[in-house]
Amino acid sequence: EPEVTQTPSHQVTQMGQEVILRCVPISNHLYFYWYRQILGQKVEFLVSFYNNEISEKSEIFDDQFSVERPDGSNFTLKIRSTKLEDSAMYFCASSGGTGHTGELFFGEGSRLTVL
Amino acid sequence: AQSVTQLDSHVSVSEGTPVLLRCNYSSSYSPSLFWYVQHPNKGLQLLLKYTSAATLVKGINGFEAEFKKSETSFHLTKPSAHMSDAAEYFCVVSDLAGGSYIPTFGRGTSLIVHP
Numbered sequence: 001e002p003e004v005t006q007t008p009s010h011q012v013t014q015m016g017q018e019v020i021l022r023c024v025p026i027s028n029h030l031y032f033y034w035y036r037q038i039l040g041q042k043v044e045f046l047v048s049f050y051n052n053e054i055s056e057k058s059e060i061f062d063d064q065f066s067v068e069r070p071d072g073s074n075f076t077l078k079i080r081s082t083k084l085e086d087s088a089m090y091f092c093a094s095s096g097g098t099g100h101t102g103e104l105f106f107g108e109g110s111r112l113t114v115l
Numbered sequence: 116a117q118s119v120t121q122l123d124s125h126v127s128v129s130e131g132t133p134v135l136l137r138c139n140y141s142s143s144y145s146p147s148l149f150w151y152v153q154h155p156n157k158g159l160q161l162l163l164k165y166t167s168a169a170t171l172v173k174g175i176n177g178f179e180a181e182f183k184k185s186e187t188s189f190h191l192t193k194p195s196a197h198m199s200d201a202a203e204y205f206c207v208v209s210d211l212a213g214g215s216y217i218p219t220f221g222r223g224t225s226l227i228v229h230p
Binding site for chain 2: 035
């Protein structure tokens with residue numbers, strides 16, 4: 001069964017460093033998302049991406065964040081200068097194959113720890 | 116704007132007894148509704164989904180949910196809890212407001228199962 005894959009599973013970084021989280025969505029999907037979950041808190045929407053551009057973004061997704069789909073398969077989230085409060089689990093999701101219903105298919109997540 | 120409210124942050128049951136996790140939603144359009152489960156240190160797994168077909172939806176592991184438009188509810192139930200059901204459960208609403216699906220998560224309900 002096709003699945004969304006994310007790398008790395010866990011990354012530890014120093015405050016101020018740049019981080020890139022990578023995702024490979026399901027191949028025939030058209031919509032791509034990043035969500036984050038700070039430990040013990042709810043899952044929060046960051047950004048959605050469709051047709052090679054951002055379609056929606058939340059207030060969390062400020063200028064420190066960027067997304068791109070560099071090669072037609074990977075979908076990346078970049079945090080330019082990490083802060084302590086960026087420590088969270090980041091989930092990539094994709095949707096929008098045949099008969100799109102809004103169901104998201106999630107990866108296993110990338111845990112980011114900022115020291 | 117869509118929103119979802121999970122009425123209980125924690126639900127505690129004994130093994131073998133019924134489970135009820137409550138969810139109310141708000142949506143200006145015909146929504147799709149989902150329940151996801153997250154086991155400790157794991158990703159998000161789809162339990163079941165409602166996408167405007169049958170209002171009583173059956174999912175994996177014996178869970179089911181009923182879409183009640185008049186009550187704007189989508190409560191998750193299971194007749195008999197198992198120890199392996201202990202996890203975090205998220206109710207998610209998604210509609211086409213704005214032209215694209217942006218699923219919104221509830222805060223989550225932690226299900227505790229006692230032997």
